[in-house]
Amino acid sequence: MVVLEIEHLSISFRRYTAGLRQGWTKAVDDISLQVKQGEAVAIIGASGSGKSLLAHAVMGLLPRNATTSGTIRYNGKPLDEGALRQLRGRDLLFVPQSVTFLDPLLTVGSQLSTRSSGQEAHAKRRGLLRRLGLGEKAESLYPFQLSGGMARKVLLATASSAEAKLIIADEPTPGMGADDARESLQHLRELADAGAAVLFITHDIEAALQAADRVVMLYEGMAVETAQASDFRGDGELLRHPYSRALWRALPQNGFHPLPERRTAASEYGCFFASWCHEASARCVSGMPSPRIVRGGIARCHHAT
Ligand SMILES: Nc1ncnc2c1ncn2[C@@H]1O[C@H](COP(=O)(O)OP(=O)(O)OP(=O)(O)O)[C@@H](O)[C@H]1O
Ligand code: NI
Incomplete structure (x- = not known):
């Protein structure tokens, strides 16, 4: 209930x-x-x-x-x-x-x-x-x-x-x-x-x-x-958003992986994570994605599957 x-x-x-x-x-x-x-x-x-x-x-x-x-x-x-x-x-x-x-x-x-x-x-x-x-x-x-x-x-x-x-x-x-x-x-x-x-x-x-x-x-x-x-758990492969995956992988017990290098300048309108993200595409820098149901959870990412 x-x-x-x-x-x-x-x-x-x-x-x-x-x-x-x-x-x-x-x-x-x-x-x-x-x-x-x-x-x-x-x-x-x-x-x-x-x-x-x-x-x-x-x-x-x-x-x-x-x-x-x-x-x-x-x-x-x-x-x-x-x-x-x-x-x-x-x-x-x-x-x-x-x-x-x-x-x-x-x-x-x-x-x-x-x-x-x-x-x-x-x-x-x-x-x-x-x-x-x-x-x-x-x-x-x-x-x-x-x-x-x-x-x-x-x-x-x-x-x-x-x-x-x-x-x-x-x-x-x-x-x-x-x-x-x-x-x-x-x-x-x-x-x-x-x-x-x-x-x-x-x-x-x-x-x-x-x-x-x-x-x-x-x-x-x-x-x-x-x-x-x-x-x-593991490498964070079940997580839906690259930001949560990055935070998970940065924990000491998961190997202290630092956030990846910023690849581009931050976009004022786009997804907050776009400038770090390896999957970022044109629509990621034009607007923040809306919440979407992904595998029984929710993610604000165009690329989440
Ligand atoms: N009365 C207010 N007027 C204007 N902005 C506010 C007001 N109260 C909160 N905010 C803004 O809303 C945002 C979120 O505040 P909130 O207190 O919910 O953060 P938090 O996640 O609980 O942080 P913390 O972990 O430090 O407690 C902050 O950036 C704060 O500046
Ligand atoms: Ni608080």
């Missing part, structure tokens, strides 16, 4: 330049994706590629000066303001990028709401903290007493404690050591296995592949490729 369905989402900001000229900057460009029940989908992309905007659009948290188009549905119904008001904090939970979202005046325990109460709630909270490797005494700590990594885990715990149907986690790993990061991702995976739909954001391909069923690769607001996590 599809829990979250995003179709042709674009987000633009008005840009003020010198004089009277005004323009629009497209920060998210024609992104479509689905997250099913029991599935974890990772959004991967460099800083500024639009990951947080995408998450904020779903949560209804975009800044006022943003203009959006496209549709976002939850269980088949438009996720408008009314629906968000009902669902947020219950069925729909958000783990934000910044740990300043924790209430500084409340203990960790009192920020973990559960649907049960009394002794049962207490036991559930302790179990949750233990599972995240936080220890039971974390319950009585205040946010200022937590390390960065612990604070991120508490944010994750706040999302898990209410038994949500859709969980969106923005950058759940920075500020954590490798072990903590793995545990947190493992926890997101467990939430998906327990039946939630999980969408999580990361910079890190390897982290994404640990926990995700599917991966959406962003570049400057565009979903360059949507692939199965299992497509990331």
Whole structure:
């Protein structure tokens, strides 16, 4: 069952330049994706590629000066303001990028709401903290007493404690050591296995592949490729876009292959990857390809097969 369905989402900001000229900057460009029940989908992309905007659009948290188009549905119904008001904090939970979202005046325990109460709630909270490797005494700590990594885990715990149907986690790993990061991702995976739909954001391909069923690769607001996590293997021959293949091959365990040399000057209108790409043809430099279904995934490449 599809829990979250995003179709042709674009987000633009008005840009003020010198004089009277005004323009629009497209920060998210024609992104479509689905997250099913029991599935974890990772959004991967460099800083500024639009990951947080995408998450904020779903949560209804975009800044006022943003203009959006496209549709976002939850269980088949438009996720408008009314629906968000009902669902947020219950069925729909958000783990934000910044740990300043924790209430500084409340203990960790009192920020973990559960649907049960009394002794049962207490036991559930302790179990949750233990599972995240936080220890039971974390319950009585205040946010200022937590390390960065612990604070991120508490944010994750706040999302898990209410038994949500859709969980969106923005950058759940920075500020954590490798072990903590793995545990947190493992926890997101467990939430998906327990039946939630999980969408999580990361910079890190390897982290994404640990926990995700599917991966959406962003570049400057565009979903360059949507692939199965299992497509990331070997030489990257199952990947659909030369950019995702290049990133995969650049990882240490895949031989550190650097991006190929730029072959031509960048074209202002064409595919962002055209100047590096060995397959680039005339139409690649005349416009950015639209998203297209390729082998059950999506790719924005004329040459993807
Ligand atoms: N309020 C805003 N006004 C204008 N532009 C914005 C605004 N918010 C975001 N942007 C632009 O949108 C782009 C995407 O931002 P976003 O925060 O989604 O990136 P990100 O992928 O989450 O990056 P990071 O990994 O650093 O968190 C950025 O280039 C940013 O400059
Ligand atoms: Ni972000």
